Amino acid sequence: MSYLVLARKYRPRSFAEMVGQEHVVRALSNALETQRLHHAYLFTGTRGVGKTTVSRILAKSLNCQGTDGQGGITATPCGVCKACTDIDAGRFVDYTELDAASNRGVDEVQALLEQAVYKPVQGRFKVFMIDEVHMLTNTAFNAMLKTLEEPPEYLKFVLATTDPQKVPVTVLSRCLQFNLRPMAPETVLEHLTKVLQAENVPADTQALRLLARAARGSMRDALSLTDQAIAFGSGQLEVATVRQMLGSVDRSHVFRLIEALAQGDGKTVVETSEALRVNGLSAASTLEEMTVVLQRMAVVQAVPDSVDESDPEATEMARLAALMPADETQLLYSLCLHGRGELGLAPDEYAALTMVLLRLLAFKPGAVTTAEKKTLKSAEAPVATAPAAPVAAVPRAAVTTQTAPATSAPAAPAAARPLPVAPVAARPAPTPVDTSERTPPGQVLPVVDAAKAMPPVADSRSNSSVSAVDTAPDAPKVVAVPVRVAPESRADAPVNGASGTPLVPTEEGGFWHLTVQQLVAAEAVTALVRELALQSQLVARDGEHWLLRVERESLNSPTSRERLQNALRAAGHAATLSVEIGRVSDSPAKRNAAAAAEKQQAAEKLIYEDPFVQTMMRDFGAKIVPGSIKPVDPTISPNS
Incomplete structure (x- = not known):
């Protein structure tokens, strides 16, 4: 028959x-x-x-x-x-x-x-x-x-x-x-169960799940694979035999990879990838299974009540969903999905699989690079709330540049001779100009030795003389040094910590800045949660209820707020956070930026007032490359 x-x-x-x-x-x-x-x-x-x-x-x-x-x-x-x-x-x-x-x-x-x-x-x-x-x-x-x-x-x-x-x-x-729609794996699983009961063929539920997923919505493919699995397993359907027949990756390998990626364990990732190579398991199947698990993890993170109690793997997926943040799950899913297309481009698909897994580890949200750690350390210094001493300013008439023709024989060094100024009677008095922000610092320098101030230079066109020393009673004496109109230095940057609202220190802001710096140093907050903490302002504390204010709506996500609240509680602050949207005037980010700008301004002022630097700029036309001055970390030894 x-x-x-x-x-x-x-x-x-x-x-x-x-x-x-x-x-x-x-x-x-x-x-x-x-x-x-x-x-x-x-x-x-x-x-x-x-x-x-x-x-x-x-x-x-x-x-x-x-x-x-x-x-x-x-x-x-x-x-x-x-x-x-x-x-x-x-x-x-x-x-x-x-x-x-x-x-x-x-x-x-x-x-x-x-x-x-x-x-x-x-x-x-x-x-x-x-x-x-x-x-x-x-x-x-x-x-x-x-x-x-x-x-x-x-x-x-x-x-x-x-x-x-x-x-x-x-x-x-x-x-x-x-x-006619493709059939869901649950529908295929239910139909296969009825068919095998009618055929009196013993089958594991997990083996039928593998067949239902491999059918990809086709009931005919599911029944054909079931026929093959019955022949392969000598009349029985077991998980191990069905997995071997399909060439699919054991979910235990996938769970181990995802847990290692969540914990940043690169050694386990590489060892598991090598185990897949030794066992001859498909690299494409590995990434496919990872996308399936990550998708179900994302669903559990969004809807915790969606866990299927009948699925024996549901408990493990729920554990991994709690171990990995939701944004990281989305990133891993996207990288695995796109990594499947790269397997055919590499000479060895297992090498391509390893590279995809290492990319997941490299782009793990919250992984702080060396440069970021240095930035965080430099920003941990206390912020001085007193305003910095203003840089000495001079009238616009004293700030001049060299415009004499190249063919004229100079009677004095070109860099030391300012432009002649017309007599006051020949033209109207200029409108007073605020030069505290417009005058490049490289052109106005304090006098090192008043006894060596330059004498007045005669003006060949108007028979008038202009003194190179500003004699304003309220300003220090300075020398006009034309340095080829050097670009503006960062010393003129505002010290308010942000390009928008200026920094207005508050008592709650000082407490919040210290708390956030401790969380950042301990790496208790990362990625979007760290940005929420740095960019927010502590408006008020009413017992255990803290009110924060942020300017960007994108930072005020329920997940970030909950993770920041958990980090505060772990640090000993039993606080319940509420976040409002509004203008921020005192945030840890503004204080860090203000401290960094103040250090930069002090470093540039120190260089520009150095006597040797002034001599080089005045006599040889030297200029300081913009952005080349960096403040020195006092904790680093000069001889190191």
Whole structure:
């Protein structure tokens, strides 16, 4: 006796046996019961979802004669009459199936349409079923358009395709279209359980889950894989044998990789990748399983009540979901998804797998680089709230540049000779200008030795002289040093800690700054949580309730707020945080920026007032490269 494969043995023979296509079954059943029948139907969907099966059930519903031979059009064909049995056996005269993949020419279509002029021989309707209709040529489509639009009342067209985009619009507009959806793994699992119970084949639930996922929405593929697994396992379905047959990666390896990535354990990541290579497991399957696990972890993080208690792996996924932040889960999922496309580009897919895993580790959110650590250490110094001493300013008349022609013989060094100034009577007095922010520091320097001040220089055009020393009573004496109009230095940058609202120190701000610096130094907050802490202002503390204020709405996410609150409680502050949106005038970030700017300003002032630097700039036209002056960390030894 020949063996009938499960996919053919358990093909549905009525709408009640259809699985996973309730929307199509309901529409066709209602149409049959009310006898509002269309003359052409188009069923679309991926392979193995039931397009041909629905076509045969529809043909039986149209031609069923009932058990007593007196039946009519029905949504529940009897399955025992001659029309039903002949259609199931593939020998019903009035039901014709045409495979358009191998009969795609106009001659085959014309031969089929020639039968349309004859009335049914046995049934009520002739049913022409054309499978993979998108494979027909344009000429064949054109040949069937007229008959498809106005067929005889006894003729029904049923078209099936896996690629409806290739079907001409003129054909689509003449058909009633139904899209058969890919089946969910849970639906496939439930159907496989019933089939194996009917076959008396013992099977592990986890093995059936692997088969349901490998089917990728196709029930026919699921039943075919089940047939293969039964043969591979000698009549039993066990997890180990099914996993070996499919070549899929054991979830334990995936769980180990994700846990190592969550903890930043690079050694375990590399060792697990090497174990996959030794066991010959697929690199693509590894990344695919990781994306599946990460997707379920993200769902658990967003909806904690969605855990499936019947899944034995649900507990492990819930543990990993609690171990890894939600933003990191999203990043890992994206990198794994895109990493699958890189496996074919590398000479060795296992080397590519290792690189993808190391990239996950390298881009782990919250991983503080060496430069960031140095920045954090330099920003931990106490912030001086007193304003820095202002840089000495001079009137605009004293700030001059060299514009004499190159052909004139200079009587003194060019760098030391300021431009002549016209007499006061020859032009109106200039409007007072605030030069505290516009005068480049490289052009106005304090006098090192007042006894060595430069003498007045005669003006050859106006017979007047201009002193190089500013004699304003309230300002220190300075020398005008033209240095080729050097770019402005960072010494003129504001010391308010931000480009927007100036820093306004408050008592709560000092406490909050110290608390945040301790959290950052201990690496208790990272990524977006660290930014929320640094960019926020502590407005008020009412017992255990703390009110923070931020300027950017993107920082005020529930996840970041909750993680910052947990970090504060771990540090000994039993606080409940509330965050409002508004202008921030005193935040740890502003204080850190103010401290850094004050150190930079002091360093630049020290360099510009150095006697040797002044001599080089005055006599040789030297200039200081902007941005080259950096404050020295006092904790570092000069000889180190």
